[in-house]
Amino acid sequence: MGGADALKPGRRPPLARAQLPTDTASLARYLIGKTLVRKLPEGVVSGRIVETEAYVVGDAAGHAYRGMTRRNRSLFLEPGYAYVYLAYGSSHMLNVSSERTGIGAGVLIRALEPLDGIPIMQHNRGIGRLRDLARGPGRLTAALRIDRRLDGIDLCREGQLWLSGDDSEPGEIGESIRIGIAREAERLLRFYLRDSPFVSGPRSLNVR
DNA sequence: AGTGCGATTGACT
């Protein structure tokens, strides 16, 4: 076993902000295969990003569409900051800010393949089944214990929550319409790892 | 100060 070494956060260095695509849809695609890392008192929890959605500039479905508010201000930061909000009173959603400072847009992280700290995730979620631990935007934030307190933090810096990974080929990336939105519904702005069982959404969406 | 509503989930027919 890797023992303690496997839990060393140093093994998951943060992405450099300069390597993040500024364009929202490009960032959503780029983040597939990267790793989301969370440091908790019990240890490090991480997962491979297998599904994202882009909420682009001028997008009527995006939270920034009507301008900056107290809730969405993190979307207007430079690329690589966390925008966390509560949906339906119980599910936290994690987004990565995109576009240059002052432009409100971001990428929703929708599903993870669990990597490190699986027992911690199982405890946080109250379930054991690996496939369901982080399959869905509200489930992954529960598994990694992410809430509004992490809104606005820098995901390109090793701290409580950050992005890691390299430029290795993640596998075939599919695209589809986004899940659970009414406006701009026809746009293909959801990206997912084609053959991953850890992707959410109905099978009918995961064909392209 | 009051109102309406989700970028979802889990329970249930």
Place this chain on the structure above:
DNA sequence: GTCAATCGCACTA
């Protein structure tokens, strides 16, 4: 497949 819980926040006044 259907359906309601749940609450912070944006919006109206």
